[in-house]
Amino acid sequence: MSLSPAVVIGAGLVGASVGCALTKAGHRVHLEDRNASHVQVAAGIGAGTSEPAVPDEVRLVVVAVPPAALAAVIIDALDRFPRATVTDVGSVKAGVLNALWDSGGDVTRYVGSHPMAGSQFSGPLTAQADLFHDRTWVIAPHRKSSAAATQDVRDLVAACGANEVIMDVDIHDSAVARVSHVPHLMSVLMAGHLNEVPVEQLQLAGQGLRDVTRIAGSDPDLWEQILGANSAAVLPELRAVQHQLDTLISAIESDGTAGAQAHAVLAHLERGLAGTRRIPGKHGAAPVQYRQLVVEIPDAPGALSRLFADVAQAGVNVEDISIQHDPDRQVGYLSLAVAPDQADALVGSMTDAGWAIGDSDPSSDSAG
Numbered sequence: 036m037s038l039s040p041a042v043v044i045g046a047g048l049v050g051a052s053v054g055c056a057l058t059k060a061g062h063r064v065h066l067e068d069r070n071a072s073h074v075q076v077a078a079g080i081g082a083g084t085s086e087p088a089v090p091d092e093v094r095l096v097v098v099a100v101p102p103a104a105l106a107a108v109i110i111d112a113l114d115r116f117p118r119a120t121v122t123d124v125g126s127v128k129a130g131v132l133n134a135l136w137d138s139g140g141d142v143t144r145y146v147g148s149h150p151m152a153g154s155q156f157s158g159p160l161t162a163q164a165d166l167f168h169d170r171t172w173v174i175a176p177h178r179k180s181s182a183a184a185t186q187d188v189r190d191l192v193a194a195c196g197a198n199e200v201i202m203d204v205d206i207h208d209s210a211v212a213r214v215s216h217v218p219h220l221m222s223v224l225m226a227g228h229l230n231e232v233p234v235e236q237l238q239l240a241g242q243g244l245r246d247v248t249r250i251a252g253s254d255p256d257l258w259e260q261i262l263g264a265n266s267a268a269v270l271p272e273l274r275a276v277q278h279q280l281d282t283l284i285s286a287i288e289s290d291g292t293a294g295a296q297a298h299a300v301l302a303h304l305e306r307g308l309a310g311t312r313r314i315p316g317k318h319g320a321a322p323v324q325y326r327q328l329v330v331e332i333p334d335a336p337g338a339l340s341r342l343f344a345d346v347a348q349a350g351v352n353v354e355d356i357s358i359q360h361d362p363d364r365q366v367g368y369l370s371l372a373v374a375p376d377q378a379d380a381l382v383g384s385m386t387d388a389g390w391a392i393g394d395s396d397p398s399s400d401s402a403g
């Protein structure tokens with residue numbers, strides 16, 4: 036069934052990205068935001084139109100406002116658009132649903148959802164049509180959601196190119212505490228600690244620090260609301276991490292001394308490694324341990340395009356890439372993540388083409 040016309044309320048990063056994805060999929064999207072300039076910018080990047088929708092015609096409403104505003108905007112949308120399925124993209128689900136039960140609105144047309152994709156940026160200028168492509172998008176129907184409304188949200192997720200996961204609201208909230216909210220706080224603590232590091236030491240910052248602190252660059256107001264809405268699920272996870280931190284500190288204090296404690300630091304490091312291997316691969320598939328191959332590239336015009344041409348020629352699927360520059364030599368290093376069973380073919384083909392290529396960790400077990 037068609038999702039057109041759709042209304043997106045909240046034309047920021049997520050809302051404008053939904054608008055762009057739906058528009059690209061051929062749907063008509065009307066944009067609303069309490070900030071009129073966000074509607075204009077979002078319309079300008081292809082997220083939809085600033086013209087108001089005809090309320091009775093609207094089939095789908097996507098509410099993409101900050102957590103504290105969600106419940107009121109959803110209740111209002113159920114009232115203003117009497118034939119529409121209403122969903123939201125909020126990061127926490129239970130509190131919103133509780134507010135809806137008490138509202139007296141037609142909750143059968145509401146199905147909450149949550150795309151597990153975003154960024155540290157805010158506002159429509161940072162929106163992308165492909166933000167949700169191949170990413171997980173949770174759909175959280177409640178006991179009174181109609182089957183038709185749930186199907187509409189499934190169609191929305193498919194139109195945005197995402198992979199649906201249907202999940203109970205409470206399980207969702209406890210899951211995101213573990214995989215999103217506590218990780219966010221770890222990044223914030225690490226980045227906050229940098230305020231005490233002298234500038235001349237910060238210039239040594241490499242990709243590791245940037246990886247760990249990226250999401251700490253997010254909007255504090257948004258995250259205060261997310262954490263406030265999910266504090267019950269976040270607190271026990273934080274305490275568990277606190278316990279791990281305490282045991283790590285004791286291990287480091289006593290490392291080098293005889294006995295089992297000496298191995299405790301290694302045990303922490305191995306526990307972390309095992310955790311990274313539990314993160315699912317793309318498409319929600321079982322985790323894949325990619326091999327990281329590093330190619331040295333001269334800092335010269337055309338080197339990168341020549342390298343990409345040779346990678347394409349090898350016919351190997353590259354899962355991820357990143358580039359680092361050597362601060363002293365005029366070279367860069369391109370890391371290519373490839374499936375273990377394709378790595379040797381790529382090494383062979385690139386070596387034949389004259390590139391210096393090898394494993395980022397030569398001791399790594401290529402069996403993965």
Ligand SMILES: NC(=O)c1ccc[n+]([C@@H]2O[C@H](COP(=O)([O-])OP(=O)(O)OC[C@H]3O[C@@H](n4cnc5c(N)ncnc54)[C@H](O)[C@@H]3O)[C@@H](O)[C@H]2O)c1
Nearest residue numbers: 045046047048049068069099100102125126153154157158
């Ligand atoms: N940022 C992420 O990575 C991410 C990812 C998934 C889900 N989410 C969720 O998506 C929602 C939006 O987050 P975002 O990152 O797009 O934020 P954003 O700040 O980029 O956009 C929010 C938009 O909502 C508008 N707005 C605020 N109150 C409003 C109201 N009462 N009525 C109409 N418009 C209103 C703002 O003007 C802004 O344009 C949040 O609920 C967030 O939890 C965020």
Ligand SMILES: O=C(O)C(=O)C[C@]1(C(=O)O)C=C[C@@H](O)C=C1
Nearest residue numbers: 126150151152153154155215250
């Ligand atoms: O990639 C990022 O920048 C994000 O933090 C996105 C992220 C997450 O994956 O934790 C953050 C919060 C949202 O509710 C959903 C997605």
